[in-house]
Amino acid sequence: MHNSNATNKSPRGNFFEDFHIGQVFHHATPRTISDGDSALYIALTGARQVIHSAQPVAHAMGYKNRTIDDLLAFHMALGKTVPDISINAIANLGYAQVKFVKPIYAGDTISSTSTVVGLKQNSDGKSGIVYVQCEALNQDHQVVISWVRWVMVRKNDTNAPTPETVLPTLDTVVQAKDLDIPHDVEYNGFDTSMTGSDFLWDDYNVGEEIAHPSGMTIDESDHTLATKLYQNPARLHFDASKSTYNKRLVFGGHVMSVCRALSYEGLENALSIAAINGGAHCNPTFGGDTIYAHSAVLDRFEIPGRKDVGALRLRLIGVKGAPLKSIAEASSNVDGKRSYNPNVVLDLDYTVLMPRKS
Amino acid sequence: MHNSNATNKSPRGNFFEDFHIGQVFHHATPRTISDGDSALYIALTGARQVIHSAQPVAHAMGYKNRTIDDLLAFHMALGKTVPDISINAIANLGYAQVKFVKPIYAGDTISSTSTVVGLKQNSDGKSGIVYVQCEALNQDHQVVISWVRWVMVRKNDTNAPTPETVLPTLDTVVQAKDLDIPHDVEYNGFDTSMTGSDFLWDDYNVGEEIAHPSGMTIDESDHTLATKLYQNPARLHFDASKSTYNKRLVFGGHVMSVCRALSYEGLENALSIAAINGGAHCNPTFGGDTIYAHSAVLDRFEIPGRKDVGALRLRLIGVKGAPLKSIAEASSNVDGKRSYNPNVVLDLDYTVLMPRKS
Amino acid sequence: MHNSNATNKSPRGNFFEDFHIGQVFHHATPRTISDGDSALYIALTGARQVIHSAQPVAHAMGYKNRTIDDLLAFHMALGKTVPDISINAIANLGYAQVKFVKPIYAGDTISSTSTVVGLKQNSDGKSGIVYVQCEALNQDHQVVISWVRWVMVRKNDTNAPTPETVLPTLDTVVQAKDLDIPHDVEYNGFDTSMTGSDFLWDDYNVGEEIAHPSGMTIDESDHTLATKLYQNPARLHFDASKSTYNKRLVFGGHVMSVCRALSYEGLENALSIAAINGGAHCNPTFGGDTIYAHSAVLDRFEIPGRKDVGALRLRLIGVKGAPLKSIAEASSNVDGKRSYNPNVVLDLDYTVLMPRKS
Incomplete structure (x- = not known):
C-alpha cells in the first residue's frame, strides 16, 4: 500500500492457515427471501416447476404455500459462506450430501453456518483443501438445507505450519x-x-x-x-x-x-x-x-x-x-x-x- | 437419434394433424402472480400506469388493490398456451377479441385453456392454420382474460388427412x-x-x-x-x-x-x-x-x-x-x-x- | 411537425422560463414499493446491508420490518420529479441536504413534491439554473426523504424575461x-x-x-x-x-x-x-x-x-x-x-x- 492512511477495515477473508478442524463460522447477512426473489429467479432461468410457480397446486398437496425453488435457496445459502470460506479460493472442488431438509417459503429468513471438517495441505505447501459441513437455518433455527463443500484455498503465509490431514467420510x-x-x-x-x-x-x-x-x-x-x-x-x-x-x-x-x-x-x-x-x-x-x-x-x-x-x-x-x-x-x-x-x-x-x- | 437409450419423454408438442375442432387444452403450470412480477415488469418496460403502480390511487377508485398490468397478465396467460399450441408454429399470425374481463391482483393464480375453433390446411399440404379461443382463469375459476389467436403449424406427417376447413367468425x-x-x-x-x-x-x-x-x-x-x-x-x-x-x-x-x-x-x-x-x-x-x-x-x-x-x-x-x-x-x-x-x-x-x- | 394531425398531448416538460420562485409541483405516478423492488435492487447492485436484507435483524432493533434501501427509495422519489423538473435539463448540477427522515417499508407508497427555491439565468441568456426543495411523502402524508437539487435547464423562448436571481442558502x-x-x-x-x-x-x-x-x-x-x-x-x-x-x-x-x-x-x-x-x-x-x-x-x-x-x-x-x-x-x-x-x-x-x- 502506498497510502499511509489506508486501514485494515477491508475484510481479507480466510487463508488456508486460518482454518482448523472443528472451527465454526456463523456467516453474515441473513436474507429474508420474498416473492420478489422468486419472480426474478423465474426471469433469470425460465423455471416452470409447478410447486414453486403455483400457490393453489402446492397448497392442495399440503404445502403451506408455493415453495421457494430449491436451487434458489441453495445458492443464497451457499453465497453467504463465500466471504469466510472461499473468497481466497483457487478452485471450488466439489460438494456432496446436499440435503433439502425442509420447504422454504416467501418470508423465511435464511442464514448459514459452516464447520471445518477436513483439511489437507497440498504438497507444494502453497495451498490446501478445506472441507466444510454447512447448514442453512431458517428464522426458527431449523435446518432447511445441509451440505458438504470443499475448496482449494491459498496460504497467505507459506511458513505457517502444516495442519494434520483430516479427510471427512462422504457418501x-x-x-x-x-x-x-x-x-x-x-x-x-x-x-x-x-x-x-x-x-x-x-x-x-x-x-x-x-x-x-x-x-x-x-x-x-x-x-x-x-x-x-x-x-x-x-x-x-x-x-x-x-x-x-x-x-x-x-x-x-x-x-x-x-x-x-x-x-x-x-x-x-x-x-x-x-x-x-x-x-x-x-x-x-x-x-x-x-x-x-x-x-x-x-x-x-x-x-x-x-x-x-x-x-x-x-x-x-x-x-x-x-x-x-x-x-x-x-x-x-x-x-x-x-x-x-x-x-x-x-x-x-x-x-x-x-x-x-x- | 443415434442413442438407443433416448426415450420420448421430451414433449414434441402438437403438429397440425394433431388438432381437431372442439379440442380443449388445459395448459400446464399455473402461475401465482406476485408483486415481484410487477416490480420486474416495471424494470423491463419502464411502465408508469398509475393503477398498476400506486395502491392508494387504485384503492380510492374502488379496486381491491393496485392491479397487475394488463399486458403482463396477458403475456403470462398466452405463454402457458405455447407448449401445446405453438411450439411447432412457423408463424404467429394474429389475435383478435382480446378482452380484459376482470382485474388481476398480486396473489392471484392464472391458468389458461384453449379450444380449437378453426382449422385450414395450407395448399402445399405441409402446414396449416390453427385458430384457438383461449381463456385465462384465476384461482376461483373466473375468466379474467379471453382471446382468439391463430398460428401456422407444421404437419409432422404430410400424409395425414386434410381436415375440413372451418374458419371462425371474428369481430x-x-x-x-x-x-x-x-x-x-x-x-x-x-x-x-x-x-x-x-x-x-x-x-x-x-x-x-x-x-x-x-x-x-x-x-x-x-x-x-x-x-x-x-x-x-x-x-x-x-x-x-x-x-x-x-x-x-x-x-x-x-x-x-x-x-x-x-x-x-x-x-x-x-x-x-x-x-x-x-x-x-x-x-x-x-x-x-x-x-x-x-x-x-x-x-x-x-x-x-x-x-x-x-x-x-x-x-x-x-x-x-x-x-x-x-x-x-x-x-x-x-x-x-x-x-x-x-x-x-x-x-x-x-x-x-x-x-x-x- | 410535418403532420397536421399531430397534437400537443405529448408532455413538453418545463423550460427555464416556466419556473418561478415558490412554485410547487405535485409529481405524478405515486409508487407502491414492494419486496419485489427490494429483490431486484439486490440483484442490480449486490447490496448486502443487513437491515434491508434480513427481517428478523431489523425487527430485533425495533424496526417494524426490514427497511427499503435508502438509495432505492431516494432514486424512486427523485425519478418522479424528472418529468416536471429536469426532462429539459442540460445538466444535473448537484444536490444537498438530502435527509432520510423516516424508515420506508414494503407496502409504503411514495410520491414527491418540489418547490422552486432558487433561479439564476445564465449569462448567455439561453439557459438557467433551477433550485428545487423536494420532499418524498408516504401514504400517510409523512415526509420520508427531503432534499435540495439544482439543474441547468434550457430556455425554450430566449426572449422570455430574465427572472430575478434568487439563490437558496444551503448547508x-x-x-x-x-x-x-x-x-x-x-x-x-x-x-x-x-x-x-x-x-x-x-x-x-x-x-x-x-x-x-x-x-x-x-x-x-x-x-x-x-x-x-x-x-x-x-x-x-x-x-x-x-x-x-x-x-x-x-x-x-x-x-x-x-x-x-x-x-x-x-x-x-x-x-x-x-x-x-x-x-x-x-x-x-x-x-x-x-x-x-x-x-x-x-x-x-x-x-x-x-x-x-x-x-x-x-x-x-x-x-x-x-x-x-x-x-x-x-x-x-x-x-x-x-x-x-x-x-x-x-x-x-x-x-x-x-x-x-x-
Missing part, C-alpha cells in the same frame, strides 16, 4: 432413508395437467436418457444479476480482472439452475430436489454461451413408508454450443479417470421426488 | 357493450395530478396523432428476462440456432409492452386496456434495436351506462431506429393490401379506458 | 442535530455476526481510508433495468440518440448505488444512510465500465442524546477501470478548484449511522 449418494419428505405433503392424486406431462416415477427406467429440446443463451447481465441476487460476492463473477480467464466467469450454481430449468421438458413431474449427491463444473461458462441440458436416469428408488412418491437419481449434463446426442458424448474414461468433453460445463448427480402412479 | 373490433368495466370502480373525480396530465377522454379526437417523445433500446437480457418471466418457452427467443434469423427474436408481446410503456407520455390517463382488437408484428425486433411509439385515435366511444369513463380505440405503432413523423409513414396500401415500412415492428389496434370530465 | 453538511434517528430503534447489543465485521463507530478514525476490494462491471441491461425500476424517464439513459455522448449514459444515482454496495466490504456496520451532504457525478459512466469504490472518513460525530449509535461522515469515490490506491488520486486542486481524475465517476459526501461499542 457418494444420499440414501433413500436420509431423504426428507415433508410428512404432511401428499402426492396421491397429483393432477398431471398442472405440469403438462403424464410421465410419473413408474415410467422412468434406469439408463434412460432425455435430450431436453430447448437451449438458452446466458448473457452477462443474466448471470451477474443472478449471482448478485444470491448475494454471492465472489469477485471473478463481476470483474474480469479478478478472473484467470480475463472474462467474468458465470457462477456454476447459476449454470445448474439454467440446466434444471431446461430439464423441465421431459422431467415435468420432478417436483422438487431432495438431494444433490455430487457435482462438477467441468469447464467454465462465459456470458454469451448457449447452454443445453441432457439427463440420464441413474437410479429409481422407493421412499421408505411412501407409496405416493418415489425418488429418481438423475445425471444432468449441461453443455455449451450444441446439444449432446447422447450422454456418452459427455465424458470418457482416460486411464481410469473421467475426461470431459470441453463443451460440457456441468455434471450433476442429484435426486428428485416424483409422484407415483396410484 | 374486427370489440364492441363497447362487450367491454368489461368493473362495476365497483368509480372514475368520477379522478385526480389527474396522479398521472401528470389533464387530458381526459373528452379531449382526444378521432384522427388525432400522438408522437410519443421517448425511445428505448431493448438489450438481449431485457427481452429474454421478460420472456422467461412470462414463462413463454418458445425457443427462438432464447437460442439463435432455433431462429430463422440466426439471432434471438424478441417476443412480440414484449415489444407491445415496451410500446405501451413509451405511450404513457401523451396517454397518461389511458388507465387500463379493455380490449385488443387486433395486432401485427410487422417486422422482427432484435436485441439492440431502439424502439419508438406513435399513436393515433381510431375511435372514441361511450360505455353504455357510464358517464364517468369512456373508451378510446387507439392504433399503436412501434418502430425501430427512428421515430415516425406521422402515422402515414407506417404503412401504405399496395394493390389493396397494407404494406409496412420495414422499420415498423408493431401495429396494434386496442381499446383503453379513460376517465371523462365531470 | 454543506447536514448537522448531527438535524439527523433523524428512529426513536424506537435500539442499537445497543447489535450482533456484529449479522454483518460479518466487528468494527463499530468507535473504531473508525477521521482521515482513515478504506480501499474496498471488489469491482463490478455495469452492463447496459443492468443500468437501464435499474433506471426503469426507479421510473426515471430521463431519455439519455435509454436512447443513445438523446445522449450527447452518442451512448446511453448510466444514471448517476445507480452508480451511487453500486458504489454503496461495493463499500459494504469495510463498512459492514454502516447500517443506514442518514444524509447525503453533497455529491458530484464527475465523469460519465457507460455500459461495460467496471466500477471500484474507495472511502475516506471525513468526520465522526455523536448523535445528541444517543450513546448506542453514532454518525460517520464519509467520502465515497467511485472510479472506473481500476481501483484507486489512495483517495489523493481522485482529484487535485488546480487554481483553487477541484479537478477530477478522468476515471472518477462519483464523489459523494454522505453520513451513515453505525452502532457504538457498549
